[in-house]
Amino acid sequence: MTGRRSGRPLVPAYLSTGGVARPSRNSLERLSVLTGAGGPPPAGLPSAQAALLGLLDGGSLTVMESAALLRLPVSAVRVLAAALIDQGLVSARPPVPPAALPDRDLLKRVADGLRALKL
């Protein structure tokens, strides 16, 4: 997560999904927002799915953020999230389309303006 875990990972990513990299649904993108449905997790959930569900417990994260927090590749998190969605434990919201996002340059200027205001 921070700093410390920079070394060679001890547990390879394929173990999290049991070697599967094809998600059961293809709707998930890197910036899709995952939201935990709440409620107790069922017993016997695979460790990595339980970890993702625990991470989403009472909140939302994008696929990318979940991957970073779990220290897994995005492809693995997509498989895990798809499995959880299939079980109705997590809901996914498609990302905001790029066209609807404000201009990046504009945001930079806003930030600059805000910094100028603070001074």
Place this chain on the structure above:
Amino acid sequence: MIEIPELAAGGLAAGTLSAFALGGGLLRARRARARQQAEIEALRARLDATGQELDRAAAAFTAEIEHLVTKRMPAEATRSAHTHVQVPGPLGPAGTGTDRVLEGLRNAIAHERKRVDAAARAGMRGTTREIQAGLYRLQDVLHGLQQRYDDPELAQTLFALDHENEQSLRRAQVAAVVCGAWVGLAREESHLVDAVTGGQARLVGYHRIQVHHHLEPGTALVSHAVEPVAIIVAELLDNALRHSSPDTAVVVNLERAHHGVTVTVDDAGVGMAPDERARAQRMVAGSEPILLSELGDPPRMGLAAIGQLTRQFDLTVDLSTPSPYGGVRAVLLVKNHLLSYIDPVLHPASASAAPTTRQQEEHEPQPDQVHLVPGGADGTRRRPASPEPAPGTRSPFEPAPTPAPAPARPAPADPVPEPVGEDGLPRRRRRAPAAAPADPRRPASPSRTPEESAAALGALQSATNAARRAAASEGSDPR
């Protein structure tokens, strides 16, 4: 005056006397000669007998030498490699002296075998070390590709390649360890369950392995013990998977013991005969030097590698009890001086590792508990950034949220201390859901008055407008 007849009589008497004397002497001489003759005969007979005896002894000795060369020495040479071979004894009492020859031969063979084995190990050590380094580089490339590309088809291939690479790495590493090399990788202090899960990932049948984690969260290994434990667990699991039916599970239990922590591997396989078990126990104890030539063809290196590692790192592996599942039970004991503590909140174990069955709340690391962990002077113990962990930083491995701690948790909007990483940067936390049930007892946003909010939004709006005007006046997009 002397008369003639007197003279004659005297002469005759003298003659008779001398004749008697001579006759007696002759008789004596003949008797002596006969005695000597008999003595000579006896001596000759004895000489003949001795000569025959000597011939027999020489023949026996020659036969003994022949026997030594054609039977006993080859048998002794074979016996140095296969201890069950019986070396035939000498043919008769003439061969008792040849035992020394065999003893000398035995020592010479043992010496030469050790020398040849050391040379073979040195050669193999050099090769495997380079292979291992190459495979680690390949692993880095594969991990980089996994992070960069998330196309499912490509990711599937990358996962398969990564798994193949892990298996090759395991074999190269085990061969290197058997040949007396270092494990080849310095790891940082890691969760014990991560080391076990890492060992699990290196095997073909890892789907069949069930890890049950009954330790306190944060039980970790000191850095130099991480890789050895992973290797030992991988080899024990490999044995378990190999000798059990593909539809049975291999069960791993991580439990606390008085002297440390045990990793128990149980399989429901065919088990081992008592002599096999005794041999395996000798191998994993690491008390006997390992000869490559004794490992069979293809060499069975797993147990030998475990033996090397247990000796080098003061670990204990026990194979002496049969498993209640009918197969083999292997117990790895990691002693307390190889254990450490990692804050499971700041540095959780990997997502694939089995969550602990213990309730985390009971074992939330208290600052004074952290001090009790031995060997904490090197700054490697991680204490939580805030004594009361923020609600967002619960470990992902916490079991089902129990209803009891819910009231103790502050409302999501509470100003809680921001968890700070070691690099001083605030850590990203998950967002509260839009439809989170608001706590009716608390205002939605107690830290900010409506006036402050209005001022902040106004500032944002005016800054946006200023920036838009500036962008419009410049006319062109600076990109």
